Amino acid sequence: MSLRRALFVAAVVAACGPSPKAADPSTKVKAKNLEASGLELQMACMPTGPELCFNAIDDNCNGVIDEGCGVGTGVLQFTVAWGDSPADVDLVVTDPNGGRVYEGNRNAPSGLRLDKDCPGDDGCHGQNIENVFLDGLDPPKGKYQVEVRLTELRGADVPVKVRLGARVGSRTFGAELLLKGSDDKKSFSFEL
Ligand SMILES: [Ca+2]
Numbered sequence: 788m789s790l791r792r793a794l795f796v797a798a799v800v801a802a803c804g805p806s807p808k809a810a811d812p813s814t815k816v817k818a819k820n821l822e823a824s825g826l827e828l829q830m831a832c833m834p835t836g837p838e839l840c841f842n843a844i845d846d847n848c849n850g851v852i853d854e855g856c857g858v859g860t861g862v863l864q865f866t867v868a869w870g871d872s873p874a875d876v877d878l879v880v881t882d883p884n885g886g887r888v889y890e891g892n893r894n895a896p897s898g899l900r901l902d903k904d905c906p907g908d909d910g911c912h913g914q915n916i917e918n919v920f921l922d923g924l925d926p927p928k929g930k931y932q933v934e935v936r937l938t939e940l941r942g943a944d945v946p947v948k949v950r951l952g953a954r955v956g957s958r959t960f961g962a963e964l965l966l967k968g969s970d971d972k973k974s975f976s977f978e979l
């Protein structure tokens with residue numbers, strides 16, 4: 788190929804480039820075989836207005852929980868919120884490779900990350916939230932387990948009301964949990 792022809796081909800390729808309308812990667816990620824233990828997942832999203840922070844609810848039903856609130860999101864996101872209760876509630880997410888993300892291990896090789904741990908030094912300010920999201924676009928296939936645990940009561944009134952929100956692909960769902968004492972836990976699992 789002559790230099791001139793090569794330059795022409797390169798220019799055409801550059802002009803065509805990757806399509807600006809690249810498919811939204813979240814539409815390829817879909818949960819199946821959802822199973823809940825001790826909680827009832829609400830699958831429908833009811834838009835109630837603009838997104839509110841730190842409530843673990845996708846208030847504007849755009850498929851993202853608490854966006855614009857300084858928490859990470861991705862094709863997978865799991866969030867718990869429990870207001871100003873002094874209780875220590877923990878979110879534990881296990882991926883299909885056995886990677887476990889929680890306050891004692893904030894990162895898994897799959898890309899799961901815990902980016903907020905409350906109450907504690909993460910700037911909770913009476914708005915307790917824990918958030919786990921997938922850093923990356925290609926979550927490993929297989930079974931995921933999401934557990935919410937009341938680790939320590941710390942003088943809190945019982946039951947401790949916890950809102951759980953989950954994003955899997957372009958869908959969000961959630962549940963209201965009532966945790967009744969230390970070590971009370973609720974969980975759900977799904978497969979990709
Ligand atoms: Ca939202």
Ligand SMILES: [Ca+2]
Pocket residue numbers: 838839840841842843844845846852853854
């Ligand atoms: Ca929200």
